[in-house]
Amino acid sequence: MKELIQNILDIAKLKKVDYADIRVVHRRTEEIGIKNGKVEAFTSDEDLGFGIRVLYRGAWGFASSSKLTKTEIEKIFGKALNIAKASFRGGGQGVNFPPLSPKVGQYTTPFSIHPLDVAPEEKLNLLLTCEEILRNHKGIKIAEAFMGSYYMAKTFASTEGSYVEQTIVECGAGISATAINDTEMQIRSYPNSFRGNFATKGYEWIKGLDLQSHTERIAEEAIQLLSATPCPSKTTTLILDGSQVALQIHESIGHPIELDRILGTEASYAGTSFIKPEMVGSFRYGSEMVNVVADATYPGGLGTFGYDDEGIPAQRVPIISQGILVNLLTSRETASVLGKESNGTMRADGWNRIPLIRMTNINLEPGEWTLEDMIADTEEGVFLSTNRSWSIDDQRINFQFGTEIGWEVQNGKIGKMIKNPTYTGITPQFWNSCDAIANRNYWQMWGTPNCGKGEPGQVAHVGHGASPARFRNVRVGVMNNV
């Protein structure tokens, strides 16, 4: 492998390209889905290939193939160079790509039990046991359990002499119960919606989720939701659980601070951002208690790695300090536009995609409150938990979320359950209305394994550390007149 890589980088240098890199990526994936007593899916995927990125006179080209032979690598290099030349001759891209000292290193996710080494029988047994408890509740029409195990070995090398080998191991699991009557369906999930919670950890992470002890609660809540009161439509105080805060961070902080979006290069698909580069250092994003970091080094986070796909070592970078925007997520190319160095966020979804700026672990630092005190301190409001629906505009400013479940808060106490809760807001107004964040005892990492971006589409695995938080004067109950 090393010889094949060195050969193509030598050829690239002979062709006098500005820069070239190659990534060889081998991925193995196993996913198990149980639904209503049956193994709905037991899949095992293997995927191997390489991608070559070439910068020629300030224009990029990229080509990739699943055929890992010397001849094919040379052919694909030629294709990437051809593409770069076509772009250059068509007006060029004028890419400024400042040189970087070579990065050489290795990284492996720390784990105790490799999730792909665990016997299928053990995994099936855990999932089927949980699913059966859910299904045994009269009123639960769809009982589901899911587990995913992921392995990726990638080698990155560049004409600058960088050579980085990484092995990333991830896994996660979750359960959900759906109650349906003639007119509506209600779902409850644990530990999070959309298949569960995921981490860069071994199978010990799944064991620690303790799925079984949450089955009774979520089944009962799903059934109760069918007869619950609809979420009131009003402007009120909103308390979000940690998992929903995580998604709120993802959509209304994580994406808008991606410098490629800000510079307009994602305009055609995901959109741009309301943030402008000149806002860094002065823009009040949130209230003084809002502190956000991008931390690719946090142990176990789903956005944790050793090096990004440009060979930049993983970093912990302050993004919002005491409410002020202080940094953005950058790459080598985009950081140079601001006269800065990359903070290491370029990642690609496999060998056949180019790296893009992706969130790492975008974490809201814990505050000082207990959740109990936060509720006791709230005269009137709603407490919402577990995402069910999300939508935000192309500049990441107008958002609307729905959660699986909510409760009214009256005179400092949790009141009756509410169904179909929704809330909507404007990003900076919302974060500036944050007046309480729960402390580290309530803080945990949430893995988002489905972050979409780019064309062709790429899915990134990212993380968010969050604890419950309170926001004032938020509009809830958006769909009541629909």
Added chain:
Amino acid sequence: MIGKDSCLSLLKKIVEYSSADQTEALLLTEDSSLTRFARSMVHQHVAEKNSTVILKVVKNKRIAILTTNRLTPASLKDLVKKAISIAEVQSPNEEFISLPSPQRIPEIDTFHKNIQTLTPKRKVKLLQDLFKIVREKGLEASGSFSNGMVEVAVVNSLGVEAYQRYSDLVLHLIVQNNESSGYSSFVSRNPDQLNIPILADEAILKASKGIPILIEPGEYEVVLEPYAVSELLSFLGYLGFHALSVQEGRSFLCNRFGQKLVDSKVTIYDDGLDPKGLQVPFDFEGIPKQRVVFFEEGVAKSVTYDSFTGHREGKPSTGHALISPNTEGPIPINLFMKEGDSSLDEMIRSVHKGIYVTRFHYTNVVEPMKAVLTGMTRDGTFLIEDGEIKSPIKNFRFTESVLKALSRVSAVSKDRKICSEGTVYSRRFITGIVAPAIKVDGFNFSGVSAL
């Protein structure tokens, strides 16, 4: 491109390796390129070549699905062995009856050889032409220009043998200045149909109408362009037009077949063989596509089936199996809304005070059984007053039941357009929705963008 004989021969060998009760092997090959541009400059230009086998084995009703792109004989033999070992540790799925038996597949040409003329150099040249037109109007262009050649082949141990090659081209265009933006897109299997000036003019027209004004959200009459309509249709397909959602009791069609649920001007169907759309002759189980009507003049009629959901009800597959493992159901991918007798101009003229929507962005489900969706308008949203487009407006957020909206349709356009999202997160297989423009007499906008 591997070619029909090589594809089928590879798959037959895999099926022969297998000692399972039933075996199905699917091969997908892709040779594609995608050129992205922003601020009237190409900034990402990528190419990909890949071949993937998806193997399904069934042993004593135990099913395993394995995927690989390592296609050496040794790797494929290991794949079959591993699949059987994974199947053996499972409990049987008693609802599984059988993989499908072979059926005659219609012969349709879905490949245009000129797709191969779209070299990097030619694509950049075409985009330069586009940038020139846009620049002359004081605007900038962003978008993506994607082209591909795809092969799909299916072989199973009951005798199914199907092969099809596809070509495709998708171009999405956003033109913008500091104040506003406009959108247009094109999709076809035939690159010769691409007309850059027409595409550019469509988007430019929407971005050249001045500075967007802020108006209050609320319920308005709306005229929805085909792009916006196609987005709503795709969500109906995902939520309720297929057998799995009905069987699980989560479709908005449950217990409502035969009832009039939307306006009689609304007929929605799926037809992989209709040449007005992006034709697809067979599904990913190698079963020919059937026409399935969901709403006929407003009345709920039927849903799509794959072999598994069909067997549950003793019905044949309608040819709507997706790539295994498919836990979402046999979602229709060749949706059509029947044309009406109106035109966009007539619809606009009939509006007293309303909103013109080019397309929606980041749409998501709020309440599935009522088909309540939320999303933002984007790239061409206008206030219509007294039958005329008056001004661009700040983007609106909608929160609305699609069924309720379709029950208020008062006009449907004669002209329809194939709309495609292009590549999404799975493997390349370009699909399209054929949609008209519609006028809806009451559509709920629940918020407005702050910018």
